[in-house]
Amino acid sequence: MKSKYxxxxxxxxxxxxxxxNSTHAAKFEFSALLNTAAIxxxxxxxxxxxxxxxxxxxxxxxxxxPADILDFKEIHDGNSVATLWxxxxxxxxxxxxxxxxxxxxxxxxxxxxLFSFVVKGSTVTNGLISAKDAKAFLNxxxxxEAKIKVSDFSFTISEAPIAGNLLSPADTVSPExxxxxxxxxxxxxxxxxxxxxxxxxxxxxxxxxxxxxxxGQFVEAQSPYLLKYQALDKDIAVKAIDRAGNSRTSxxxxxxxxxxxxxxxxxxxxxxxxxxxxxFRFKKRLV
Amino acid sequence: xxxxxxxxxxxxxxxxxxxxxxxxxxxxASSVNISASIPSVCGNGVFDTGEQCDDTALxxxxxxxxxxxxxxxxxxxxxxxxxxxxxxxxxxGSGVIGVSRGYFISPTQVVFSGRAYPSGxxxxxxxxxxxxxxxxxxxxxxxxxLSNISAGNYIFSxxxxxxxxxxxxxxxxxxxxxxxxTTNVSGIFIxxxxxxxxxxxxxxxxxxxxxxxxxxxxxxxxxSPNQKFFGKTTSDKDGVYSYNLDTTMLDxxxxxxxxxxxIGNLEISGYGNIVNFIVGTKNVPAKQQVSCxxxxxxxxxxxxxxxxxxxxxxxxxxxxAPPDAIDLNGDGKVTIVDFSIIAYYWTx
Numbered sequence: 201m202k203s204k205y206x207x208x209x210x211x212x213x214x215x216x217x218x219x220x221n222s223t224h225a226a227k228f229e230f231s232a233l234l235n236t237a238a239i240x241x242x243x244x245x246x247x248x249x250x251x252x253x254x255x256x257x258x259x260x261x262x263x264x265x266p267a268d269i270l271d272f273k274e275i276h277d278g279n280s281v282a283t284l285w286x287x288x289x290x291x292x293x294x295x296x297x298x299x300x301x302x303x304x305x306x307x308x309x310x311x312x313x314l315f316s317f318v319v320k321g322s323t324v325t326n327g328l329i330s331a332k333d334a335k336a337f338l339n340x341x342x343x344x345e346a347k348i349k350v351s352d353f354s355f356t357i358s359e360a361p362i363a364g365n366l367l368s369p370a371d372t373v374s375p376e377x378x379x380x381x382x383x384x385x386x387x388x389x390x391x392x393x394x395x396x397x398x399x400x401x402x403x404x405x406x407x408x409x410x411x412x413x414x415x416g417q418f419v420e421a422q423s424p425y426l427l428k429y430q431a432l433d434k435d436i437a438v439k440a441i442d443r444a445g446n447s448r449t450s451x452x453x454x455x456x457x458x459x460x461x462x463x464x465x466x467x468x469x470x471x472x473x474x475x476x477x478x479x480f481r482f483k484k485r486l487v
Numbered sequence: 488x489x490x491x492x493x494x495x496x497x498x499x500x501x502x503x504x505x506x507x508x509x510x511x512x513x514x515x516a517s518s519v520n521i522s523a524s525i526p527s528v529c530g531n532g533v534f535d536t537g538e539q540c541d542d543t544a545l546x547x548x549x550x551x552x553x554x555x556x557x558x559x560x561x562x563x564x565x566x567x568x569x570x571x572x573x574x575x576x577x578x579x580g581s582g583v584i585g586v587s588r589g590y591f592i593s594p595t596q597v598v599f600s601g602r603a604y605p606s607g608x609x610x611x612x613x614x615x616x617x618x619x620x621x622x623x624x625x626x627x628x629x630x631x632x633l634s635n636i637s638a639g640n641y642i643f644s645x646x647x648x649x650x651x652x653x654x655x656x657x658x659x660x661x662x663x664x665x666x667x668x669t670t671n672v673s674g675i676f677i678x679x680x681x682x683x684x685x686x687x688x689x690x691x692x693x694x695x696x697x698x699x700x701x702x703x704x705x706x707x708x709x710x711s712p713n714q715k716f717f718g719k720t721t722s723d724k725d726g727v728y729s730y731n732l733d734t735t736m737l738d739x740x741x742x743x744x745x746x747x748x749x750i751g752n753l754e755i756s757g758y759g760n761i762v763n764f765i766v767g768t769k770n771v772p773a774k775q776q777v778s779c780x781x782x783x784x785x786x787x788x789x790x791x792x793x794x795x796x797x798x799x800x801x802x803x804x805x806x807x808a809p810p811d812a813i814d815l816n817g818d819g820k821v822t823i824v825d826f827s828i829i830a831y832y833w834t835x
Contacts (some may be wrong), residue, residue, distance in 0.1 A: 257827055394798070
């Protein structure tokens, strides 16, 4: 009898730490309006972080879905708790969405929205969406990896039509105003000036950025962006475009504006004015 | 007449041209206003500040109170109302009920209030960017209003700076902002600042642990490892606290200390930053001036950890042989771990 108690005590002693650990494992979860969609019907699956009372400041992972069942359409990451993306959620390979981002100061909560993705079923069947190599990090200044749990998401693609809209409302709101800045550092772009920008969008999320220096054309860009005009004497316009096509542009004035005598426009005006003056004087003499 | 005409024309052209030059200066729209915070946790089933609802907790609201004629009000995953099952009109009504919501539209704003340090600087971050700063009153209370804000989910953060220029830890929490609604976030309690007078203390001597908090607060100081030792003291009228730790009971080795404050067991702050010290064989005073790069992992030396530092690390993400200063965990590459370290020291 005593030995039975000893075994029981040993078992409890061994299992207790496991139980304690399991209560502090950050969890990646999925959610959708319905677990069932009709074949060919688009539906949206959201990815959430449950911090399990820990303060989590960085997340990374791959969301895996059966590409032979689900056709991928798009990703929405507006309203994400991950305010800065190291790698914005993107389709890294067929059936795999990679994401990597941080939450400065950390997040504590049970349903922190990370991003969502839209797919449609191509075959009548059941399937599973999961996460692979998922990681979360504690906000401790050391980059300590938190224990992780993943709750898989099971879905059904049915032949029968499913009533209702399984997608988010349309996004008609522009990204929020933002302030680009320029900086330089010996370790980046060989010490040359570069541009930094980051905008937030509370709808579908930022799709991409475009930069225009001086009178040039907008070109697609990523932050940090090496400036073409290192003299910093041109206006710089940065356009943030969300996934629904809404955009917002911020303009950065030249840090070192050209003196007036170096600006071609001023000389053109002066010359034009002189020509007009000379023209009328000459015309008067002819008359 | 012609002479006058030509002069007038010349003057017009010139004035127009110069007007174009001087008035067509780009206008910068970087709008930043005022700010503040409280922890509301979406998804915990509890109706918190900043939420319209949480799971089945609807805050006493119904479809009717939302301007519909009937139906079942639900709650979405982002803690906003789900009115998809609400009904409009009914019984021959026209769409009048739906319009009534428009009568109550007010500015979308968030009002934050809480405690920091007497006359201390308080900084508010919105989605990791500085949105506003303010100075707390002599009683350490502060209030900030963030207006001109869109509806949506935000991550707000606060930190304080005491009279010595020591920064607090970052207090971060999510808030769901609702269109046309003023969201009040109260009860923010910024953790105390902390510093030690020695980086190494001779075993048996005292080490002074001090900092600033709200006036007349109960301060609890926890010494790690093992968190077995708790020191208690009270801040004075200026919020300053000081605790003499007798190291007789500590073994030789490395320790860390952190502190938190409470007022009447009703308002409790979280633990603040950690300071380290060694119990050894000699006394070594703490450095008065420690570079920001050492203290805060500030990479560009501006004593802030912000988007510039993030960008510097991001530049080296996936590249070979990053400089030592950028490879923060010293594993020879820049990974998400380095970004996690940056996120901890973030100041915006």
